[in-house]
Amino acid sequence: MKRALALSLAMILASPAYAAETLRYVALVDNGKEAGHQVVTTGDDGVTHVDYIFKDNGRGPELKEDYQLAADGTFTRYHVTGTTTFGAPVDESFGRDGNKTWWKSTSDKGEQDVAGTALYSPLGGTPAGFSVAFAALAKRPDGKLPLIPSGTLSTRKVAEAEVTNGSQTRKVDLLAITGVGLAPTFAWATQGEPSQGESPRLFAFIFPGFVQLIEDGWASNAAALETRQKQAEAETLLAFQQRLAHPLKGTTLIRNARVFDSEHATLGAASDVLVRDGRIVSVGKAGKGKADNVIDAGGRVLLPGMFDMHGHLGRWDGGLNIATGVTTVRDMGNDNATLQQIIAEEKAGTLLSTHIVPAGFIEGESEMSARNGFVIKNLDEAKKAVDWYAAHGYPQIKIYNSFPKDILRETTAYAHSKGMRVSGHIPAFLRAQDAVGQGYDEIQHINQVMLNFLVDDKTDTRTLQRFYLPAEKVADLDFDSKPVQDFIAMLAKKQIAIDPTLSTFEFIRQRAGEVAESYAPVADHMPPDIQRGLKVAEMKIPDEATAARYNKSYLKMVEFVGRMYKAGVPIVAGTDSIPGFTVQSELEWYVRAGMTPAQVLQIATWNGAKYSRTLNDRGSITPGKLSDLVLVDGDPTRNISDIRKVALVLKGDTAYYPSEIFDAMGIRPFAQPVKAAAP
Secondary structure (H helix, E strand, C coil), rough: HHHHHHHHHHHHHHHHCCCEEEEEEEEECCCEEEEEEEEEEECCCEEEEEEEEECCCCEECCCEEEEEECCCCECCCCCEEECCCCCEEEEEEEEECCCCEEEEEECCCEEEECCCCCEEECCCCCHHHHHHHHHHCCCCCCCEEEECCEEEEEEEEEEEEEEEEECEEEEEEEEEEEECCCCEEEEEEEECHHHHHCCCCCEEEECCCCCEEEECCCCHHHHHHHHHHHHHHHHHHHHHHHHCCCCCCCEEECCCCCEECCCCEEEEEEEEEEEEEEEEEEEECCCCCCCEEEEEEECCCCEEEEEEEEEEECCCHHHHHHHHCCCEEECCCCCHHHHEEEEEEHHHHHCCCEEEEEEEEEEECCCCCCCCCCECCHHHHHHHHHHHHHCCCCCEEEEEEEEEEHHHHHHHHHHCCCCEEEEEECCCCHHHHHHCCCCEEEEEEHHHHHHHHCCCCCCCCCCHHHHHHHHHHHHHHCCCHHHCCCHHHHHHHCCEEEEEHHHHHHHHHCCCCCCCCCCCCHHEEEEEEEEHCCCCCCCCCCHHHHHHHHHHHHHHHHHHHHHHHHCCCCCCCCCCCCCCCCHHHHHHHHHHHCCCCHHHHHHHHHHHHHHHHCCCCCCCCCCCCCCEEECCCCCCCCCCHHHHHHEEEEEEEEEEHHHHHHHHHCCCCCCCCCCCCCC
C-alpha cells in the first residue's frame, strides 16, 4: 500500500504546471444549424470540466464531466453525470491510486490492478475524451494505449487538412481510431508541438451526414473537412471490401440445399440451385453441365436474402448486415448527399454493402425537427421534396414528427400521383388513424401505432412523450375493446403495412446493468467493450414498480403485433438499431407474438421485397431473380434462432463468408463457413 501511495504521489508531482484554458466546440446539423455545444475548461489546478449538450429530433444527451490527469496523460480521477438521449441518468466515476483502479457506473462496477499506463474508457463520456486519448497516445513510443477495463487503443493518420479562421491558419490530422467499437472511428486532431509542450487534441468530430462537432470559430471549415473525411474513409472501406468479397465468375452450382419457398412459407426437399452472373438460372435437379464453382450445401437451408426494412445506413454497416444474411436494406431517413454517395459506392462495388432501397425523408420545420432529408415549411416545399425523391428513383417517402398536419393529405396525394408509397411517424397532434385516413400506406414503430389510443390533439409527440407514454400506458390497454378492434380492422382492410421495430423498442424496459433480451444471444460473441456497452440503459426507470409496468407494456406491444398479423395486417421486419443482429432478434419477437418461424421468414424475405417494390428481382429463390442467397447451418423454419448460424451469403455474383467478416470485426463467429470451390 505504501508503494502504491508513493507511486500515486510521484505521478501527481511529476504532472506539469497547468494554465487555465477554455475551449468551446459547436455541434452543427443540417448545413450549419447549431444543435449543441461542448465547453472544456481546464483550471490552473489541473482539473478539467466539460459541459456537453446535443439536441436533435427533440432528444439528446446532456453531460457534465470532470477529470484530472497523470503525467502520462491518463485519468487519475474521472466523473460524469447527466442524462442519456432518452433521459436515463448517467453517473459514472473512475479512480486510480498507484496500481489500483476502480470504476462504477449505473450499468457496472469493477476493480483492476494495472501496472503502468492505461486509460479508462468511459461508457457515458463526452467527445472531450478524444483529446485525452490523443495526448496520452502521443506519449507512447509504440503508438498503443492499453484501456481499462480491457482493450488497446491505437490511431493512424489517414489525411491532413489546412483550416482557416480569419487570419489564422492551422493544419489538422484525420486519425482513424481502432480498439473500441466494431469499426474504426474517425476524428480530426490538432498536430501539437511537443517541443513547446503542446499535445494533440480534438479539433473536430464529424459523423458524416448527421453532426459536425468543431472548435468554435472554425465552423466554416466543417463541410470541407467532412468531404475530405469521406474520401479518406473510402480508401479504408475499399480495402475492407476487397479483402472480404469473393467474386464468383461464370456459373455457380449450389448442390443439395433445402430451398425455402418464401411465397408460400414452406421448406422444400434438397435440390440444386444454379446461378450465373448474379442471377438464378434454375432450381431443381442439376443438369450434367459443368459449373465454374460448386458449393456443397450439405442439406442446409437456403433462404432468399433477407430485408432490413428500417435502416439508417452508414458506410460501415454493410459488414454486419451481410454477415447476418441481410442483402437489402430500406433506408428510412438519411442525409440525402450521404445516402446518394453510399448508393453510388455500392453500385460501383467499392463498398461492402447490401442493396439499398431509399425512402425520402420529409420533416417539418420546428425547434424539435430531425435534420435529415428535406425540412419544409409549406406545401410547395413539400411537393418540391417529393419531386426530388421521385426524380432520384425513391419508391416512397417517409414523413416525420414535425410535419405540418394541415398539409398532410395534399402531400400524400401528391406523392401517390408520382407513384410513390407514403409512410412515417405520425405527425404531432394527430393519431395513427388520422394519418391512415389522410393517405399513409405504412406506419413506422410500434410506439407510433400504440399512441393512437394514448394521445389527443394537444399531446406533443415530438418530445420524449412518444416513448414514455406507451411505456406507462399500454399496460392498461384493453385490446379486445371496440376502439382497438376497429383500428386493427381498418389497418387490415386498407392493408396498411406496419414496421414494428420491436427489438429496438425493448429499450423501454431495459434496466441499467442488464443486457436486453434482444441482444443476449449475441453478447458473448462481442468484443469486451461492446459487451459492456450493451448493459447501458436509455430510459429513466426509477423503481421496481415502474420497471414492472414498462415490462408489461412492452410485452403487450409484442402481443399487439401478433394480433395485427392474425387479423391480416401486413408486417415488415426492420431494425433502426444495430445492423443485422437486430433483424435476427426482431424475427424471434415475431415468433413470440404467435407467428410460426416459417411465417416470420416469409416476412423477412417476401414481404420485404413486396413492400419495398423489389419483388420483381428479389425476395424469393426464383429463376431470373438476383442470386441473393443465404445458407444457414440449421433449420430456422423450425427454430427461428438458427437464423444466426449463417454459413454463406451470396449477393449477386459475390460470395461472403460471415466468419471472415466477424473475425475482421472482432466478433466470434456463429457458424463455420461453407465455401465455393472449383468442381
